Structures are given as structure tokens and as C-alpha cells.
Amino acid sequence: MKEEVFYSKGMKYIKKDYPDLYEENVSLNKVAYTGKALDYKTQKLIALGINAAFSDDRAIKKQIISNMQEFGTTKDEIVDVFRVVLLIAGKPAFMKAINILYELEDDECVCGGGVI
Amino acid sequence: MKEEVFYSKGMKYIKKDYPDLYEENVSLNKVAYTGKALDYKTQKLIALGINAAFSDDRAIKKQIISNMQEFGTTKDEIVDVFRVVLLIAGKPAFMKAINILYELEDDECVCGGGVI
Amino acid sequence: MKEEVFYSKGMKYIKKDYPDLYEENVSLNKVAYTGKALDYKTQKLIALGINAAFSDDRAIKKQIISNMQEFGTTKDEIVDVFRVVLLIAGKPAFMKAINILYELEDDECVCGGGVI
Amino acid sequence: MKEEVFYSKGMKYIKKDYPDLYEENVSLNKVAYTGKALDYKTQKLIALGINAAFSDDRAIKKQIISNMQEFGTTKDEIVDVFRVVLLIAGKPAFMKAINILYELEDDECVCGGGVI
Amino acid sequence: MKEEVFYSKGMKYIKKDYPDLYEENVSLNKVAYTGKALDYKTQKLIALGINAAFSDDRAIKKQIISNMQEFGTTKDEIVDVFRVVLLIAGKPAFMKAINILYELEDDECVCGGGVI
Amino acid sequence: MKEEVFYSKGMKYIKKDYPDLYEENVSLNKVAYTGKALDYKTQKLIALGINAAFSDDRAIKKQIISNMQEFGTTKDEIVDVFRVVLLIAGKPAFMKAINILYELEDDECVCGGGVI
Numbered sequence: 001m002k003e004e005v006f007y008s009k010g011m012k013y014i015k016k017d018y019p020d021l022y023e024e025n026v027s028l029n030k031v032a033y034t035g036k037a038l039d040y041k042t043q044k045l046i047a048l049g050i051n052a053a054f055s056d057d058r059a060i061k062k063q064i065i066s067n068m069q070e071f072g073t074t075k076d077e078i079v080d081v082f083r084v085v086l087l088i089a090g091k092p093a094f095m096k097a098i099n100i101l102y103e104l105e106d107d108e109c110v111c112g113g114g115v116i
Numbered sequence: 117m118k119e120e121v122f123y124s125k126g127m128k129y130i131k132k133d134y135p136d137l138y139e140e141n142v143s144l145n146k147v148a149y150t151g152k153a154l155d156y157k158t159q160k161l162i163a164l165g166i167n168a169a170f171s172d173d174r175a176i177k178k179q180i181i182s183n184m185q186e187f188g189t190t191k192d193e194i195v196d197v198f199r200v201v202l203l204i205a206g207k208p209a210f211m212k213a214i215n216i217l218y219e220l221e222d223d224e225c226v227c228g229g230g231v232i
Numbered sequence: 233m234k235e236e237v238f239y240s241k242g243m244k245y246i247k248k249d250y251p252d253l254y255e256e257n258v259s260l261n262k263v264a265y266t267g268k269a270l271d272y273k274t275q276k277l278i279a280l281g282i283n284a285a286f287s288d289d290r291a292i293k294k295q296i297i298s299n300m301q302e303f304g305t306t307k308d309e310i311v312d313v314f315r316v317v318l319l320i321a322g323k324p325a326f327m328k329a330i331n332i333l334y335e336l337e338d339d340e341c342v343c344g345g346g347v348i
Numbered sequence: 349m350k351e352e353v354f355y356s357k358g359m360k361y362i363k364k365d366y367p368d369l370y371e372e373n374v375s376l377n378k379v380a381y382t383g384k385a386l387d388y389k390t391q392k393l394i395a396l397g398i399n400a401a402f403s404d405d406r407a408i409k410k411q412i413i414s415n416m417q418e419f420g421t422t423k424d425e426i427v428d429v430f431r432v433v434l435l436i437a438g439k440p441a442f443m444k445a446i447n448i449l450y451e452l453e454d455d456e457c458v459c460g461g462g463v464i
Numbered sequence: 465m466k467e468e469v470f471y472s473k474g475m476k477y478i479k480k481d482y483p484d485l486y487e488e489n490v491s492l493n494k495v496a497y498t499g500k501a502l503d504y505k506t507q508k509l510i511a512l513g514i515n516a517a518f519s520d521d522r523a524i525k526k527q528i529i530s531n532m533q534e535f536g537t538t539k540d541e542i543v544d545v546f547r548v549v550l551l552i553a554g555k556p557a558f559m560k561a562i563n564i565l566y567e568l569e570d571d572e573c574v575c576g577g578g579v580i
Numbered sequence: 581m582k583e584e585v586f587y588s589k590g591m592k593y594i595k596k597d598y599p600d601l602y603e604e605n606v607s608l609n610k611v612a613y614t615g616k617a618l619d620y621k622t623q624k625l626i627a628l629g630i631n632a633a634f635s636d637d638r639a640i641k642k643q644i645i646s647n648m649q650e651f652g653t654t655k656d657e658i659v660d661v662f663r664v665v666l667l668i669a670g671k672p673a674f675m676k677a678i679n680i681l682y683e684l685e686d687d688e689c690v691c692g693g694g695v696i
Contacts, residue, residue: 009563025550031604049162058560059556059560080153083253091261095290098243140260204555211588261435287518291436320398322666322669322673324518331473356675506625511629518668540617547623550611552631
């Protein structure tokens with residue numbers, strides 16, 4: 001379940017060519033998201049917030065999709081994450097995240113359990 | 117309630133010298149934390165995660181204290197935020213946040229409703 | 233006048249779906265650019281410098297265009313901003329900004345009052 | 349005139365131990381601040397804006413002092429730079445810069461030609 | 465030899481339009497890579513590591529290519545750089561770098577002396 | 581040998597309170613520094629370069645000390661790393677790293693096998 005982030009092309013290559021690095025990524029992911037007190041969904045929203053604050057296009061897109069498909073996270077919840085990004089990281093980071101969200105909506109490529 | 121972040125010395129000066137900037141900070145704070153779907157506590161945890169990812173000492177310290185005092189956020193919940201920071205922002209950012217958390221604990225200066 | 237930055241697609245969606253966030257962006261923009269002592273053009277050059285230092289493609293492009301179209305900012309003035317970026321943020325950030333500037337020039341898509 | 353930034357302790361050591369690096373820093377500084385179209389004061393304000401956006405305490409402090417002492421830059425002009433920082437880089441970066449400005453004012457250590 | 469990084473389109477324009485900036489970039493490059501104690505190849509690997517940590521697509525791509533073509537740097541050596549990036553800068557920066565590496569391999573566009 | 585980085589106070593607390601996080605940090609460290617092609621010393625220099633580019637005081641200091649004490653890394657080698665930082669990350673990051681290096685030298689607290 002927590003391996004959803006590994007479906008990228010690069011990670012498949014790493015699994016084949018550098019198995020120790022692949023295993024480390026799997027275990028790092030597990031320890032990161034095995035919260036003692038917060039649930040997995042909340043931790044994923046935090047991950048989305050950090051990626052948006054870093055203005056990382058590819059990571060924002062992947063996080064929005066995995067949040068929506070795995071947890072049925074709604075558009076309003078995602079915008080609530082980006083509200084915090086506006087405050088802490090400024091308007092360009094906020095706008096980049098908002099633009100990616102609406103492009104995904106236009107593409108209708110996010111559908112899982114999501115309500116977008 | 118949502119104005120807790122304004123108790124810094126600098127903000128008091130801004131209120132006196134640049135009231136338009138002060139008002140803007142108040143309204144920005146309100147809009148950021150007035151989530152439609154996420155509760156205020158979750159949004160504050162996201163803010164803490166971003167500040168930790170940015171390795172910003174002062175902001176990390178302020179966010180830990182305001183999370184604990186306003187919401188009774190526990191040490192385990194805060195460490196769960198930092199687990200995500202380790203994954204997304206790397207080990208130095210994680211260690212900086214962890215060190216600040218334990219320094220606060222040693223100082224016994226965080227006590228609000230928190231269980232640290 | 234100070235709303236030029238809002239013509240992005242994402243901001244239109246925000247205006248419709250999250251009017252409180254839209255209003256906040258308008259007021260934040262106004263307070264940011266309502267300098268008491270510096271003129272608006274100087275503040276826009278500072279915004280361009282920060283966006284270039286952050287290596288943010290989209291924001292650099294938007295700022296170059298709005299600087300040129302609104303204020304008739306010249307290519308030499310923009311390169312003078314990027315000189316500071318080379319010093320403070322290093323060569324990759326400088327080269328990214330320079331490349332975007334010359335791509336815009338090649339596209340002849342910047343024309344406003346600008347002399348590019 | 350443009351060498352004011354070199355009075356840090358580290359730069360003196362570099363001058364003695366690594367003269368090629370020292371010379372490069374001098375020439376980099378000269379080329380950065382030798383604008384064709386913008387004046388030196390405007391370029392220094394841009395440098396201050398970038399350092400504030402990067403949340404770099406030491407560089408913010410040095411830039412505020414050199415701006416005030418060399419150009420008689422006023423507190424209002426510096427706050428106008430930080431207004432842009434609030435918009436582009438978020439509130440924690442803005443607050444860090446504001447706090448440093450007011451600490452300098454309290455210390456009365458900025459006096460040059462400045463009106464703080 | 466140390467001028468390989470200058471073959472970008474933007475740098476050609478700079479050479480023609482702003483010769484002082486061009487000369488500064490040449491001398492900065494020379495001083496940066498003229499190590500007293502480390503060899504040039506090691507310094508280029510450090511440059512690659514920093515660019516990857518900054519998540520800068522364009523610079524990562526250029527550094528991988530110039531490392532491979534100039535020094536016959538192998539894929540394993542480059543992945544060893546990215547191992548450090550995973551530790552210090554987190555997983556999204558690591559994945560971005562890995563993806564660029566494998567895209568270059570797929571394109572077969574890196575061939576110089578490299579063994580990719 | 582590769583656990584030298586764990587002697588920080590925070591990591592001791594993590595070992596006691598969150599053993600899964602501690603184990604993950606140990607394994608992450610091992611996989612990061614177990615290069616297939618680059619030696620450990622080169623990887624540590626890359627880590628130093630990234631930390632310096634990130635302007636992270638605490639991490640720069642720790643990396644300088646561990647580089648010198650574990651590998652007898654010389655001052656010239658460390659300055660060669662910072663030459664690359666000047667090029668890729670700009671002068672404020674370079675100066676911060678240089679200042680930390682010389683402060684350590686003044687403190688005579690770095691002595692291991694190092695020749696500082």
C-alpha cells in the first residue's frame with residue numbers, strides 16, 4: 001500500500017540495477033509513513049505541502065494523484081494544503097501548485113476514489 | 117485564536133510602524149488557516165512540516181510551541197511530521213528539527229496542553 | 233494595474249472556486265507592491281531577482297514579461313538584475329534566467345513598451 | 349567602493365591563503381554590481397531581497413548595514429524590499445528579515461548615513 | 465577544457481552582448497575548478513551533487529553529460545553521487561536525478577568516453 | 581565507521597525513543613555511503629558540498645570535522661569543495677562555509693588526522 005510512490009520509471013530501473021538502493025527507498029518510505037500518532041493520510045498531506053513549498057512540479061503532480069487515488073482526498077482538502085503553502089512559501093509556489101491541480105482536473109486523469 | 121503566530125517582537129513593531137503590512141499578515145494568516153475541509157490542527161502540522169523542510173530554526177521552534185500549546189499536539193505527532201521531512205527533505209533537515217524538539221523538551225519550556 | 237500577475241489560468245479558477253483565497257492574493261499583491269519609499273518598478277525588479285534566484289522558470293518568464301510590458305523595462309536592466317543573481321545565487325540560476333530571457337527575445341513574444 | 353562586502357573575517361583569510369579565490373571574488377563583485385542600466389543602489393536592494401528570500405541571517409544583516417551605510421538607504425526602503433519578500437518567499441522569510449532589521453535598530457549599530 | 469559548460473545557447477548570446485559578464489563567467493569557472501588538492505573530476509562530481517540537491521533539471525542534465533563525456537565518468541559513479549543526494553536532500557531530489565540519468569541512457573545521447 | 585554522523589545529541593534521543601527511525605537512519609547512511617565506484621572520502625566531500633550549498637551551519641560544521649578527523653582531509657581539499665560552492669550556489673553560501681572553516685581553525689577544535 002505504501003509503495004504507490006514507486007511506480008515511477010526511474011524506480012523500476014533502480015530496482016533492477018541497484019537493489020540495495022531500491023530496498024533502502026522501500027524501507028525509508030515505510031518508516032516515514034508509519035506514524036505512531038498521525039494517520040497515513042495526514043502524513044501524505046504533509047508530504048504534498050513540502051513538495052509544493054519546494055516548487056517541485058513532478059513531485060507535486062505525483063503527490064496529488066496518489067493522495068486522491070489512495071485516500072479519496074478531495075480538491076478542497078488539497079487546496080487547504082496549498083493555503084498553508086501560500087503563507088509559508090509565498091505566492092509563486094502556491095500558484096505553481098494550483099496550476100498543476102487544475103491541469104490535472106482538466107486532463108480528467110485523476111479519478112481513483114477522488115472527487116475532483 | 118489564529119493570531120498566536122504574531123507574538124514575535126518584530127510583528128509588534130510592524131503593527132506600530134507599518135499597519136497596512138500588519139493587517140495583511142493578519143488576513144493572510146486567517147485565509148491560510150481557514151480550511152474548508154482540513155481542520156486547523158492538521159494545517160498547523162503541515163506548516164510545521166514545511167518549516168522543518170526549509171531548515172528554518174526560528175520558525176520550527178515557534179511552530180512546535182504553538183502546535184503544542186494550542187492543540188495539545190504530542191511529541192509523537194510532531195515526530196511523525198519529521199518522519200515525512202526525513203523522506204522528502206533529507207537527513208540534515210530532519211536532524212535539525214529533531215534537535216530543536218529535544219532542546220525544547222530539555223528546557224521544559226513547552227508545557228501548554230502538550231504531553232512532551 | 234497591480235493585478236497584472238493574476239492573468240494566469242490557475243488564478244481564474246481560484247477566483248471562481250475559492251473567492252476568499254482570490255481576494256487574499258489581490259490584497260497581498262497590493263500591500264507588497266505599495267511601497268512607501270521605493271517605486272513599483274524597482275519592487276518588480278526585486279521580485280524578478282528573487283524568482284530568478286529561486287530558479288523558478290514559470291515565475292521568471294512571467295516577471296520578465298510583466299516588467300517589460302508594464303514598465304518598458306529594457307533588456308539591459310533585466311540583465312543587471314541577473315548580474316546580482318550570479319553573485320548571490322550562483323551560475324546555474326543565472327544561466328537559467330539568461331536562457332529564458334533570450335528565448336523570449338527569439339519568440340518575439342515580448343513587445344509591450346519593451347526594447348528587447 | 350564596491351569592496352565593502354569584503355570586510356568579513358573569512359574574506360581576509362582568503363586574501364592571504366587563497367589569493368586566486370580572493371581576486372575572483374573581487375572581480376565577480378565588480379561585474380555583478382557594474383550595471384549598464386540600473387544604478388548600484390538598486391542592485392544592492394535586489395541583493396538584499398534575494399538574501400532575505402533565502403532566509404540567510406548573516407547575509408541579510410550585512411546587506412542591511414552596507415545598504416544603509418553606503419547609500420543612506422532608509423528603513424522604509426528596506427521594508428519595501430521585504431514587502432516583496434513576503435509575496436514571493438512567504439511569511440517566515442519576511443519575519444526573519446523584519447526581526448533582523450529591528451534588532452539592528454535596537455542595537456543602534458547601524459548609523460552610517462542611514463536614517464534608521 | 466574547463467570551458468565545456470559554456471556551450472549553452474544563452475552563454476553564446478552573453479559573449480556577444482555582455483562581454484564583461486562572459487569573461488567573468490569564464491574566470492569564475494576557472495577559479496572554481498582549479499583545485500589545489502582535489503582533481504577536476506572530483507570537483508565536477510561535487511558540482512553534479514549540488515545541482516541534483518537543488519533539483520535543477522537543466523543543470524543536472526548538463527553536468528551528467530559533461531562528466532561522462534569529459535572524464536569517462538561511469539553510471540555507477542554518478543549513482544554514487546545520487547546516493548549522497550538521497551541522504552542529504554531527500555527522495556524527490558534523488559528520484560528527479562535518477563530519472564534524468566535513465567532518460568539520457570534511453571536517448572543514447574550520452575556516449576563520449578562514458579560507459580552508460 | 582560510517583556511523584560517525586550519529587554522535588549528535590538528537591540522534592541519541594531518537595535511538596532511545598524511536599528505534600525504528602534510528603535504524604532507518606543507520607541503514608540510509610550505509611546505503612548512501614556504500615558507493616560501488618566512488619570511495620567513501622569522495623562521497624563525504626560531495627555531502628559537504630551539498631550542505632554548504634544549502635547554507636546549513638550545523639551540517640557544514642559537522643561535515644568539516646568528520647571529513648578531517650576520519651579521512652585526514654586537508655584544508656586545501658575543503659576549500660576546493662567550497663570553490664565549487666561559489667560557482668554553483670553563489671557567494672553568500674561560499675562565505676558562510678569559509679567562515680565556519682576558519683572559526684574551526686581558530687578554535688583548534690579540529691585536529692584528528694587533519695592538517696588544518
